[in-house]
Structure formats: structure tokens, C-alpha cells
Amino acid sequence: MKTMAWTSAGGGLVRATVGILLTGVLLGLVSCGGGGSDNRGSGGGGSAATASPAPSAGRTSTPSPAPPSPAPSRTTAGPAPAPSPTDAPRPVVWSSEPRHVDHALPGSATVVGVRSGHNVAVGIAFDRLVIEFADQVPGYDVRYVPDVRSPGEGAVVALRGQAFMEVVLFPAVAHDEAGQPTLRTPSTGGGHPSLVQYRITGDYEGYVHLGLGVDDRVGFRVLELSNPPRLAIDLAA
Numbered sequence: 001m002k003t004m005a006w007t008s009a010g011g012g013l014v015r016a017t018v019g020i021l022l023t024g025v026l027l028g029l030v031s032c033g034g035g036g037s038d039n040r041g042s043g044g045g046g047s048a049a050t051a052s053p054a055p056s057a058g059r060t061s062t063p064s065p066a067p068p069s070p071a072p073s074r075t076t077a078g079p080a081p082a083p084s085p086t087d088a089p090r091p092v093v094w095s096s097e098p099r100h101v102d103h104a105l106p107g108s109a110t111v112v113g114v115r116s117g118h119n120v121a122v123g124i125a126f127d128r129l130v131i132e133f134a135d136q137v138p139g140y141d142v143r144y145v146p147d148v149r150s151p152g153e154g155a156v157v158a159l160r161g162q163a164f165m166e167v168v169l170f171p172a173v174a175h176d177e178a179g180q181p182t183l184r185t186p187s188t189g190g191g192h193p194s195l196v197q198y199r200i201t202g203d204y205e206g207y208v209h210l211g212l213g214v215d216d217r218v219g220f221r222v223l224e225l226s227n228p229p230r231l232a233i234d235l236a237a
Contacts, residue, residue: 094219161213
């Protein structure tokens with residue numbers, strides 16, 4: 001009877017001891033989990049909170065700079081384009097008004113040739129009188145006159161044509177120091193549609209005179225040419 005009582009008492013003691021141990025284990029587990037559940041949560045029924053990672057020290061997040069806007073293109077205004085040439089010939093302005101030009105020369109120009117011809121250029125017909133010089137082109141006066149008169153005497157020079165023109169060259173001579181003519185061509189000519197006749201009418205005191213008989217009072221132009229020096233008088237034909 002004593003043995004059974006101990007056993008009963010010992011069994012109760014064992015159960016009591018086991019109960020105490022289980023209680024201690026449970027308390028330890030509760031104590032470990034009281035700080036909150038981790039992401040792996042092994043016993044609590046609450047949902048685990050996900051914490052946002054803190055930014056690392058020394059790393060500063062800065063926005064990327066926007067690419068620079070392209071500079072506006074600059075347009076430089078160039079010169080206006082030149083007008084395109086045209087195949088049509090430009091109208092030539094011919095005038096019947098007098099032409100007078102002065103040239104300061106170291107001496108007198110020497111006339112060495114007078115010739116004429118009929119020409120057509122860019123659709124325009126004209127008769128050309130060319131006066132050639134040995135050295136330089138002198139001053140000149142070209143104009144229509146009622147009639148051509150010889151210098152010094154004043155006598156009317158007979159010329160064929162309906163209108164008359166006088167050409168005066170200065171300072172100029174048509175002779176050398178010995179008084180001999182310097183002309184290498186005839187002193188008279190013509191026979192063209194407008195320039196009917198021409199002739200040298202005077203070589204006097206630094207002036208050389210020419211008389212022109214013209215078919216009608218037409219427009220004319222005067223050109224200075226070089227290599228050799230020449231004076232060209234164009235009469236519209």
C-alpha cells in the first residue's frame with residue numbers, strides 16, 4: 001500500500017513537473033515572438049508588414065538633366081539672284097542728238113585711216129564709219145548740220161544724201177611734220193544704205209574735219225575702240 005501511494009504521488013509529481021516544463025517553453029516562445037512577426041512568421045496568425053528599404057548613405061538620387069534644346073537654325077540672307085539672261089536682244093537706243101567728248105592729250109592724235117562698212121549685229125542693221133589713229137583717240141564732236149562747210153574758207157562741201165553730219169576731231173592731225181598726209185586709206189568713201197558718202201574736209205590748226213552725207217536723219221552712236229585706237233560712228237540703217 002505504501003508503494004502504490006508513492007507511485008501515485010510520483011506520477012502526479014512527474015505530471016506536475018512536465019506541466020511546469022511545458023508552461024516554461026510556451027512562455028519562452030511567446031517572449032521570443034512578442035517583438036513582432038518576421039517575414040517568415042512561424043507561429044503568429046498576424047500578417048507580416050513589409051518595411052521599405054532605407055536609402056543608402058552617400059547616394060543622392062538626382063533627376064537626369066534634360067538634353068539641351070537645339071539652337072534655332074540661323075538663315076543668312078544671301079544676295080538676290082541675278083536676273084537670268086534672255087535670248088532676245090536688248091533694244092539699242094539710238095539718238096540723233098550731238099555727241100561731244102573732250103580728251104586731254106599730251107599731243108595731237110594722228111589720223112592714219114578712214115573706212116566704212118555695212119553691219120548687222122543682234123538683229124540690228126547699221127553702217128559704221130571707223131577712224132583709226134596711230135597713238136590715241138582724241139576728243140570729238142559729232143552732230144547733224146544743215147550743210148557741211150570747209151574750215152577756214154567756209155565753203156559748202158557737196159555731199160550726196162538727204163541729211164548731213166559733221167565730225168570734228170581735236171587735237172588731231174592727218175599729216176606728218178613734213179606736211180605729208182598720214183592716211184593709209186582713201187580720204188573719201190561710202191555707198192551704204194545710210195552712210196551715202198563721207199570725206200575728209202579739213203586738216204587745220206589741230207582739228208581734222210569730216211563731212212558725212214546720210215540717206216536720212218537717223219539715230220547714231222559713237223564708240224571708242226582700242227588695239228588699235230579707233231573711233232566708230234554707227235548710223236542706223
